[in-house]
Each structure stands twice: as C-alpha cells, then as structure tokens.
Amino acid sequence: MRAAGGASVVGLAGCLGGESTVTATASEANNDTDGHDKGDETPTDTITLGGSMSLSGDLSDLGRLYAEAYELTVDRINDAGGVEAGDGTTYELELVLRDDESDPSRSEAIYQDFVDQAGIDYLMGPYSSGITLPASDVAASAERPMVAGGGASSQIFERDNEWIFSLLPTADTYATTSIEMAMAQPDPPSSAAILAKADPFNQDVVEGVRRTLGSAGVDVVVDETIPDETTDLSTYLALVEDANADVLLLSGYQDDAVIAAEQLASENVDVDMAWAPGGNLTDSFREQTGENGDYWYGPSPWATTVDSTDDVFESTSExxxxxxxxxxxxxxxxxxxxxxxxQTLQRSFMAVDEVTPETVRDAIRETQFESLYGPVQFDEDGTIPREMVVYQWQPDTGRQLVWPEEISEADPIYPSPTWDER
Structure with missing residues (x-):
C-alpha cells in the first residue's frame, strides 16, 4: 500500500475549490537515498496535466481507480527521468486533479477554470459519459486536447469535436461479445430483460443490446428505462420474474449492479445470466455483494491474461x-x-517539435504504440474500436475471464444456479 506522505489522490476528495494537485517531481526521484543529486537526469521544465475526477459522490468507487492509476503512471514516468519531448526539452509531468463530486456541472466548471485561469493546456477526461460530454465541450471551445479513459457514449464522438479522444470503444458495443457467449452455450437464452438507466452511456449500451439480441433471435420481454435517481429496483425485477426472462441485462453503474445483486437474492428472482457493463467487475462490487455477486458477468476492453509490452511498466503483469x-x-x-x-499524452509530447495544444492534438490523432492496455491507435472519430472480453464472478476463484475461449481462464458457468441451488 502507498505510505503516508507525498502525493495522495485519496486526500483530494475533500478539496473542493482550491488547486488540488497531485505531483510527483523528477527532482525528488533523481535524488538517491542519501540525498545526493544524480545530476543531468533532472528535467528543466514542467508540463501540467489537468482533470476532474469523481473522488466523491455516486461514482467515486470507479473514479478512484482512474485517479490512482493516473498518479502511479505519472510517478513512474517522472521516476524514469521525465518526458523527452520532440522540442529537445526534458519535462517532468505535474498532475492536477480536482474532485467533481460525480456532478457534470461541477466538472464542466473545473475544466473551464483550467483553461481560463490555471493555464492548463492538456486535459484528462473525467469518469462517465454524462460527465465527459460537457467536459469535452469545454475542451473543444478552448481548443485543448482531452484524452478520456472513462467516456464511451457515441454522443461524445458524433459532434465533430476534433479535440476529444477516448481509450474506450463506444458503448453500443459493450454487450455484443457477452451475448455471443450466451448464444454459444448448449442451452442458449430465448428471452431477455433489459433495464437501463436514462443517461447517455447506458442508453447507448442498450441500443447495442437490442440490436445484438435481435440479430440472435432473442425476444426482449422486458425493456424498461430506470430514472437516474432510482435506488430500489424491486419493482423492475418483479417484471423480470413475471416475464420469466432467461437473461437480465442491467445497464447502469456499480451502485446499480450492487442493488440489483442484493435484490435478486432477497426477491428470489432467478435468471440464467445477469450482466452489467463493467462497473460490476471491481473488487468493491464483490466486497459489497459477497456471494450475491456470484455468477454476474461484465465486459472489458482489457484482458489481464494478455501480457502486453509497456514502456512505462514493462508489461501488463508488472x-x-x-x-x-x-x-x-x-x-x-x-x-x-x-x-x-x-501514456498517450506522453507519446504525443515526444512526437512534436513544438509542444502546443494543436501539435499535441495532431500527434494524438496519429499515435500508434503498444501498452499494457494493448495497442493504442485512434479511429477517425477519436475512439479505439476493440472487441470486449467477458469476465464472470465465480465462487471460490473470483473474477474469471470466460470469453473468448482462446484466452479464457475458466469456462462460463451458464446457466447460473437458482437461488435454491446455491
């Protein structure tokens, strides 16, 4: 665990209006344990990266995953001597994160302040499509490049915004591979229930769900939109039970999946497959649901079993x-x-003769490199097309990669056992 002292993302959660800064300086990294300066490796200038993140509020369980990975990656780059940019200067990276409290309006204001007052030219996207949408508008208006790791709604990329790039495939593809997996089982589903939150990401997810189910010949027997403020799903799950749906596709965030897992158990609602679009793959989901989270499926654009080469961490496993x-x-x-x-921003700085927002944007558009996340290369719309792999929480062994077969860790347990059988 990270020791107390130095930069701490968790400590930013209560910093609301001020300059909440996470910084790992190469000048510190280049001193040995006796305090002796190693000399020439110290960068001469700084590039600041700014972003809002859900460090508190409804989305904070996932927001902290982004914040801590940002911090760790910046630390590693600075520890290795910084970024040797194409302009001949070696820079250290400074990371500025502010808590948007899972609020789109607050996030928008943070990015506006970054470009208007703080002079930050290079932006990291927030978490969730609903928050990324207004944030990306600020980036476009200010002509500042934004690289997002947590926004997947197609609405973000259908607005001719040349300044936004996403590491995620578009949301309408999230369920495709999972449904294909279910259809490949000896007793595939013939009916499905769709429950989806009303925000742009989840509505895009279920647009793809309906399309894929239709192509597979699966009848949609429940199709309900859940208001954003809903915290009790029992009425909706009763519809699933009454329709005797084979599979439940719940498009929501981690908290929604936790509620659904608990209420499926308490209401004794049996389905052959329960699925959510990825927020249910975290350790915190498992901690909150216990055995009730068993057998849930979720998609991922990243397979931990594929050990890719990475210039910052050496490999996926590292x-x-x-x-x-x-x-x-x-x-x-x-x-x-x-x-x-x-790493995308790092690579873009390395590729340009002059570090400016426009040159960096153009370099991001042309970037192509291998990373622990897999190959990074953006399509014309600023996204990375990628087929999802499928994970399932399994008793005893935990989160297991179950599809596609050629890289799987375990076979999918399908159908899920009934509550009386567990």
Missing part, C-alpha cells in the same frame, strides 16, 4: 503487481485505460 502493491486491489480496465491516457 502494472497489475504495481497497482496491487501500491493500492491493495486488483486493477480492472478502468485502471488500465487511465494509465493509457497518461
């Missing part, structure tokens, strides 16, 4: 070990995407 050592949990794709955000 990154996983670093996160576990520093913060005490196993990373999910949110952590990996966050690290790739920082």
């Amino acid at each position: 990154f996983i070990s670093a996160i576990e050592s520093e913060y005490g949990y196993e990373p999910t794709y949110h952590s990996a995407a966050a690290s790739a955000v920082i």
Whole structure:
C-alpha cells in the first residue's frame, strides 16, 4: 500500500475549490537515498496535466481507480527521468486533479477554470459519459486536447469535436461479445430483460443490446428505462420474474449492479445470466455483494491474461503487481485505460517539435504504440474500436475471464444456479 506522505489522490476528495494537485517531481526521484543529486537526469521544465475526477459522490468507487492509476503512471514516468519531448526539452509531468463530486456541472466548471485561469493546456477526461460530454465541450471551445479513459457514449464522438479522444470503444458495443457467449452455450437464452438507466452511456449500451439480441433471435420481454435517481429496483425485477426472462441485462453503474445483486437474492428472482457493463467487475462490487455477486458477468476492453509490452511498466503483469502493491486491489480496465491516457499524452509530447495544444492534438490523432492496455491507435472519430472480453464472478476463484475461449481462464458457468441451488 502507498505510505503516508507525498502525493495522495485519496486526500483530494475533500478539496473542493482550491488547486488540488497531485505531483510527483523528477527532482525528488533523481535524488538517491542519501540525498545526493544524480545530476543531468533532472528535467528543466514542467508540463501540467489537468482533470476532474469523481473522488466523491455516486461514482467515486470507479473514479478512484482512474485517479490512482493516473498518479502511479505519472510517478513512474517522472521516476524514469521525465518526458523527452520532440522540442529537445526534458519535462517532468505535474498532475492536477480536482474532485467533481460525480456532478457534470461541477466538472464542466473545473475544466473551464483550467483553461481560463490555471493555464492548463492538456486535459484528462473525467469518469462517465454524462460527465465527459460537457467536459469535452469545454475542451473543444478552448481548443485543448482531452484524452478520456472513462467516456464511451457515441454522443461524445458524433459532434465533430476534433479535440476529444477516448481509450474506450463506444458503448453500443459493450454487450455484443457477452451475448455471443450466451448464444454459444448448449442451452442458449430465448428471452431477455433489459433495464437501463436514462443517461447517455447506458442508453447507448442498450441500443447495442437490442440490436445484438435481435440479430440472435432473442425476444426482449422486458425493456424498461430506470430514472437516474432510482435506488430500489424491486419493482423492475418483479417484471423480470413475471416475464420469466432467461437473461437480465442491467445497464447502469456499480451502485446499480450492487442493488440489483442484493435484490435478486432477497426477491428470489432467478435468471440464467445477469450482466452489467463493467462497473460490476471491481473488487468493491464483490466486497459489497459477497456471494450475491456470484455468477454476474461484465465486459472489458482489457484482458489481464494478455501480457502486453509497456514502456512505462514493462508489461501488463508488472502494472497489475504495481497497482496491487501500491493500492491493495486488483486493477480492472478502468485502471488500465487511465494509465493509457497518461501514456498517450506522453507519446504525443515526444512526437512534436513544438509542444502546443494543436501539435499535441495532431500527434494524438496519429499515435500508434503498444501498452499494457494493448495497442493504442485512434479511429477517425477519436475512439479505439476493440472487441470486449467477458469476465464472470465465480465462487471460490473470483473474477474469471470466460470469453473468448482462446484466452479464457475458466469456462462460463451458464446457466447460473437458482437461488435454491446455491
């Protein structure tokens, strides 16, 4: 675990209006344990990266994964001597994160202050599509490049915004591979229930769900939109039970999946497959649901079993070990995407003869490199097309990669046992 002292992302959660800064300076990194300066490795200038993040509020469980991976990656880059930019200068990176409290309006104001008052030219996106949408508008208006690791709604990328880039595939593809996995089972589903929150990301997810289910010949017997403020899903789950749906596709965030897992158990609602779009893959989901979280599925654009080469962490496995050592949990794709955000900006600084927002934006558009997150190369719309892998929480063994078969850790347990059988 990260020791007390120095930069701490967790400590920023209560910093509301001030300059909440996480900084890992290369000048400190280049001193040995006796305090002797190593000399020439110290960078001569600083590039500041700014972002808002959900360090408190409804989305904070996932927001901290991004914040801590940002911090760790910046630390590693600075510890290695900083960024050798194409303009001949070696820079250290300074990370400025402010708590948006999971509030889109607050996030928008933070980014506006970054570009109007703080003079920050290079932006990291916030978490969730609903927060990234207004934040990306600020980036476009100010002509500042923003690299996002937590915004996947197609609405973000259908607005001719040349300044926003995303490490995630678009939300309408999140369920495709999971449904294909279910259809490949000996007794595939014939009916499905769709429950989705009303925000842009989750509505995009279920647009893809409906399309994929239709192509597979699966009848949608429940299709309900859940108001954002809803915290009791029992009425909706009763509809699922009454319709005898084979699979439940719940498009919401981690808190929604936790509620659903608890209420499926308490209401004794049986489905062959319960699925959510990734927020249910975190250790905190497991901690909150216990055995009630068993058998849930979720998609990921990142497979931990594929050990990719990485210039900052050396490999995927080294990154996983670093996160576990520093913060005490196993990373999910949110952590990996966050690290790739920082590395994308790092690569763009290295590629330009003059470090300016426009040259950096153009370099991001052309970037192509291997990372712990896998290959990074943006499509014309600023996203990275990628097929999802599928994870399932399994009893005893925990989170297991179950699809596709060629890289899986375990077979999917399908259908899920009934509550009376557990």
